[in-house]
């Protein structure tokens with residue numbers, strides 16, 4: 006008897022489940038996706054009115070830029086142990102030293118901050134291309150439909166201010182500390198063409214983007230460009246281009262090109278690979294080395310104006326160049342070919358002290374997408390150096406320094422040296438003003454001597470010309 010009632014209950018449950026599946030399929034067929042999402046978002050808004058809970062959605066990108074908060078939350082949640090979570094997601098990228106763990110999609114975890122209970126959930130939604138409301142979707146779809154990943158943070162409405170002003174900044178801070186634990190490396194190529202031809206040391210450079218003294222607008226556009234590049238994987242895939250970005254850093258010695266490279270590497274968290282083209286005699290050697298460069302890396306080619314003739318078109322792909330070293334154009338062709346099939350993000354940075362000596366073919370977009378001029382110290386870049394070396398944002402002597410800087414061309418490296426001479430701002434700034442004053446006098450003297458020299462040359466030329474003319478007349 007008991008057996009037969011259990012059996013009938015089971016078959017009833019099975020038929021209810023089957024009907025539910027059928028109904029769902031029917032509803033999916035009958036109502037278009039946009040309508041379903043519209044109805045569910047309306048229902049959510051309606052019920053939210055009666056709830057004391059509020060939710061903040063943190064998407065992985067803001068337009069084209071990477072959302073730093075999303076990246077920070079991912080890092081922060083990954084670093085925490087959530088005993089109640091049943092499903093986690095683990096991964097290890099090529100350059101990571103350890104396995105990173107984060108909560109899996111649609112899993113909920115609870116965090117506690119100053120007595121406030123916070124619920125984190127992961128989700129995703131498809132990017133809307135047409136007009137319509139934004140919707141949270143459970144499906145990624147089959148094709149390469151761009152998907153926005155998000156974290157949903159829910160908590161009691163009454164804690165809104167605390168969450169915004171304290172908890173989220175706390176998460177950002179924690180993520181920063183965790184990130185700084187990652188040790189970046191700088192690789193240099195010795196002779197050979199295999200992966201072990203690269204030898205590495207830890208990147209210990211103290212520079213970060215905010216410590217680089219350069220024009221604020223230029224710095225902002227560089228950061229925006231990097232963010233945009235990093236967030237455009239789907240775009241590069243869609244248009245079938247190698248996911249790479251090329252930067253040309255140019256400017257006089259000591260203006261911070263190497264400093265900026267280290268700062269960029271830290272900002273994007275990529276390893277650096279340095280290549281000396283003069284070390285290679287054939288494209289074949291170079292090819293082997295380029296293939297062994299890992300994803301998420303920056304390839305540096307320094308002083309490209311000193312590299313053998315870049316416009317040597319005879320030195321084509323696969324060929325041997327005339328003076329038995331590889332030309333820059335051959336390297337760029339190799340990179341275009343190899344990296345376009347690899348699909349992961351890479352940055353290539355070229356540096357030069359003499360942009361004017363470069364072949365215009367090299368400067369085209371796609372090869373060097375952004376040209377960044379590192380200039381002599383200006384009043385605004387001086388303020389960054391003063392903060393780096395003296396820890397001050399302002400001082401009565403800043404006006405004198407700025408006035409001098411408008412009249413002399415001095416590389417930030419020289420200013421840095423002067424600022425390092427004393428710990429105390431007063432003698433340090435006075436010393437700098439004195440240094441700038443002397444520099445101005447030296448420059449003026451050199452100019453006068455140059456003028457004098459030119460005048461002597463001109464007078465001499467004039468005499469020679471007259472002598473020549475009178476000789477001609479005699480003939």
Ligand SMILES: Nc1ncnc2c1ncn2[C@@H]1O[C@H](COP(=O)(O)OP(=O)(O)OP(=O)(O)O)[C@@H](O)[C@H]1O
Pocket residue numbers: 216217218219257258259260261262263264265358379416417418419421
């Ligand atoms: N723009 C800058 N911002 C901050 N520090 C700078 C800057 N420029 C130079 N410095 C300081 O001067 C030192 C030398 O600068 P760096 O090597 O970056 O210049 P560079 O332009 O690469 O020079 P070179 O062309 O000779 O290689 C750095 O270690 C740094 O301390």
